[in-house]
Amino acid sequence: MNYQFQFQPYQRPFKIPLKTAHGMWKMREGIILNLTDKQGNIGWGEIAPLSWFGSETMEDALIFCQQLPSRISIETIFTIPDHLPACQFGFESAFTELNPNSFLDINKLHYSELLPAGETVLTTWKTLFQQGAKTFKWKIGVDDITEEINIFQKLIHSITTTLSPTQAQKIHLRLDANEGLTFEQAKKWLEHCDLINANQGLIEIEFLEQPLSIDQLDLMLELCDRYSTLLALDESVANLQQLNSCYQQGWLDIFVIKPAIFGSPKKLKNFCQNHEIDAVFSSVFETNIGQKSALKIASELLFYNRAVGFGINHWFTG
Ligand SMILES: O=C(O)CCC(=O)c1ccccc1C(=O)O
Ligand SMILES: [Mg+2]
Secondary structure, eight states, rough: OOOEEEEEEEEEEEEOOOOOTTEEEEEEEEEEEEOOOTTHHHHHHHEOOOOTTTTOOOOHHHHHHSSSSSSEEHHHHHHTTTOOHHHHHHHHHHHHHHOOOOOOOGGOOOOEEEOSTTTTTHHHHHHHHHHHHOOEEEEEESSSSHHHHHHHHHHHHHHHHHTTTTTOEEEEEEEEEETOOOHHHHHHHHHHHHHHHHTTEEEEOOOOOOOOSSSHHHHHHHHHHOOOSSSSEGGSSHHHHHHHHHHHTTOSSSEEEOOOOOHHHHHHHHHHHHHHEEEBBOOOOOOOHHHHHHHHHHHHOOOSOOEEEEEEEGGGOO
């Protein structure tokens, strides 16, 4: 059995550049591919690399696609090397569209909306809340910490005063530092988070994501012991080898999984079915094609029903 293979690179500008502790991101680049079977059915896939998270680069992915013949076998799809994790996802997704293995309803998922770093968070959160959002993630570790904690207090105040006392559902707020904090700064943030969570009010700080760099897992484990607010690993668990390693080293809080750069979905499913980890599935700003495949994986593997980090469409026009 083999498939006809086609691919097309794309570029998609952000409405406003995404600011994280890793820098500014203005343009999402990737590759849309399709496989056609003998009956003429088409399966779509997307390669959306994120090299600052340790995946291959856009160039690596393009070179890989260019050297493939126009007809490829199943064997080719399932033997893409581990240093091309976004390619593994893209090709396997297209294959799975042609050979579906589950029919779960991705419309049942709930979403976390991504809020921009800095003061604009104060207006953005409200617009998204008025559209029905209940879970938000705010990027921190970008500006001076005193300034950010100041904005954080204003955000908490804004949420508290906007909610009606009869609000049925809690607002969940996630903080994502993208490795941008020091140990001391992480402690400071977690003190603020613990105070809010001790209130047991209508706002819950759901977790602090990747406060420290990936070589500081020991310190992040220490933060888990010291504070009651949960921590999440993201950059530290970008692929299967890293996930395995952090799991073995005793991480019990949350794991952020970005299916589009994680590598083979088959291997990811295998891991999650053997270890019931507390996972948050999240986007890497892929288009609807990659999102659909990633959300299918999420709906199959979600044990704790946490909101998925795919509330990102407001970052693009059209
Ligand atoms: O996880 C989410 O809720 C949104 C997606 C997100 O934050 C993200 C998107 C692209 C690259 C990195 C990250 C990140 O979580 O650090
Ligand atoms: Mg993150």
